[in-house]
Amino acid sequence: xxxxxPSLPRKQPTVLxxxxxxxxxxxxxxxxRHLRIFDYEPTIFYPKRSPDPLYRDFTTQCEKMDIPxxxxxxxxxxxPVAEGRAPHPPHLHHPRASSTSSEPPAALCPLASxxxxxxxxxFCHPGWDVEAGSSGGISPDVLVSLSAPKQCARRFLGRxxxxxxRFLPYDVQKKFELNPPEYPGTExxxxxxxxx
Amino acid sequence: xxxxxxxxxxxxxxxxxxVDQLMELAGLSCATAIAKAYPPSSxTTSQPAVLxxxxxxxxxxxxxxxxRHLKLFGYEPTVYYPKRPNKxxxxxLTTQCQKMDIPxxxxxxxxxxxxxxxxxxSRARGRFSAAAFPVQAALIDELYGLVVDAIFGFSxxxxxxxxxxxxxxxxxxxxxxxxxxDVPSGWDVEKGKVDGLQPDMLISLTAPKKAAMxxxxxxxxxxxxxxxxxxxxxxxxxxxxxxxxxxVLQLT
Numbered sequence: 318x319x320x321x322x323p324s325l326p327r328k329q330p331t332v333l334x335x336x337x338x339x340x341x342x343x344x345x346x347x348x349x350r351h352l353r354i355f356d357y358e359p360t361i362f363y364p365k366r367s368p369d370p371l372y373r374d375f376t377t378q379c380e381k382m383d384i385p386x387x388x389x390x391x392x393x394x395x396x397p398v399a400e401g402r403a404p405h406p407p408h409l410h411h412p413r414a415s416s417t418s419s420e421p422p423a424a425l426c427p428l429a430s431x432x433x434x435x436x437x438x439x440f441c442h443p444g445w446d447v448e449a450g451s452s453g454g455i456s457p458d459v460l461v462s463l464s465a466p467k468q469c470a471r472r473f474l475g476r477x478x479x480x481x482x483r484f485l486p487y488d489v490q491k492k493f494e495l496n497p498p499e500y501p502g503t504e505x506x507x508x509x510x511x512x513x
Numbered sequence: 514x515x516x517x518x519x520x521x522x523x524x525x526x527x528x529x530x531x532v533d534q535l536m537e538l539a540g541l542s543c544a545t546a547i548a549k550a551y552p553p554s555s556x557t558t559s560q561p562a563v564l565x566x567x568x569x570x571x572x573x574x575x576x577x578x579x580x581r582h583l584k585l586f587g588y589e590p591t592v593y594y595p596k597r598p599n600k601x602x603x604x605x606l607t608t609q610c611q612k613m614d615i616p617x618x619x620x621x622x623x624x625x626x627x628x629x630x631x632x633x634x635s636r637a638r639g640r641f642s643a644a645a646f647p648v649q650a651a652l653i654d655e656l657y658g659l660v661v662d663a664i665f666g667f668s669x670x671x672x673x674x675x676x677x678x679x680x681x682x683x684x685x686x687x688x689x690x691x692x693x694x695d696v697p698s699g700w701d702v703e704k705g706k707v708d709g710l711q712p713d714m715l716i717s718l719t720a721p722k723k724a725a726m727x728x729x730x731x732x733x734x735x736x737x738x739x740x741x742x743x744x745x746x747x748x749x750x751x752x753x754x755x756x757x758x759x760x761v762l763q764l765t
Binding site: 318321354355371373374377378381382383483484486487488502503 | 527528529530531544545548549585586609612613614738739741742743757758
């Protein structure tokens with residue numbers, strides 16, 4: 318919805334899906350598969366793979382749908398993967414590792430400075446504290462909050478904020494006082510008002 | 514039929530989809546198609562009441578998922594699920610519906626009457642005389658604005674076992690629209706059934722089955738938007754393109 322096919326700048330609607338080691342990453346795998354069905358051209362970077370059989374099956378489903386998995390993340394130059402050229406050898410610049418950061422998220426920081434790259438984060442931005450947010454880290458253009466927005470979403474400054482939680486039974490919504498907005502028609506996502 | 518079964522097999526063994534995944538997407542497609550053709554505002558009953566009749570296999574599972582999404586879309590579904598498989602998948606789906614306050618009928622809608630053919634013995638055997646069907650059908654027409662037929666799917670072969678024979682007998686006389694999931698129940702999956710159920714809507718899953726050629730209702734939708742391109746090519750499914758990010762496509 319936020320990036321319909323005709324709106325993407327390149328001739329081929331390429332999307333890089335960066336998947337972490339846990340459930341958020343698995344959601345990314347499912348997302349990539351559906352993007353493929355919607356005629357986007359996703360590529361996945363999934364450096365730390367979960368041993369969970371369900372998530373391994375998600376990986377197989379993507380592979381069998383001809384979604385490429387990058388062996389490393391090109392950080393210096395964003396080479397259009399769809400054109401089939403091999404990325405240059407990586408020069409991953411790791412900022413001095415702090416006790417709280419771990420390797421893959423550090424590799425993302427150079428991405429944030431690339432022009433023309435729109436970022437979409439699920440649930441919460443990597444490097445952000447789930448409750449407090451962060452002044453550093455990546456600044457996504459679009460945030461898709463799953464089930465319900467998390468505290469850190471208050472710090473979200475991007476263009477569009479969606480909620481995807483239409484599957485939540487009413488008693489769960491009431492119990493946690495989620496007060497979700499009305500979902501239009503049969504849509505499974507709803508755009509929240511832009512943050513002020 | 515064999516082709517449909519082969520595609521299904523390949524999705525599970527080669528592509529490693531789980532039954533849960535595909536059943537969820539299938540059931541969601543059905544609910545979405547129903548919402549497009551029969552929006553809640555179009556019902557003449559006081560509530561948008563829907564009766565979902567679930568069979569003993571995967572088609573019934575699709576029906577359970579469909580019922581849950583219908584509830585989320587603002588309908589008031591009621592489920593009749595007489596033969597429940599002892600498998601965690603179906604038990605889970607049943608629980609999800611129950612926890613969403615979707616009632617499960619203990620019996621197929623029937624008025625209690627004391628007249629020949631309605632005696633307690635024939636009811637206990639689960640068999641109704643043909644005279645019962647019009648009364649049951651009238652009751653369904655009164656209580657519900659739509660019936661979802663989730664009894665038998667593309668694996669159906671051979672004779673219809675009770676209680677589904679009687680149920681289909683009643684459904685054939687119901688005048689409110691019937692939406693069948695994948696294959697109108699009781700039809701031969703390839704040849705159809707001339708004197709069988711005549712649903713108003715058919716939601717073909719993955720790809721239409723041969724029997725769909727005999728479908729004469731108003732709405733034919735395609736659902737189950739999960740077929741990988743390679744599989745579509747391999748079986749020459751020639752599916753028309755779905756619009757944008759929709760999970761259903763209206764064929765007629």
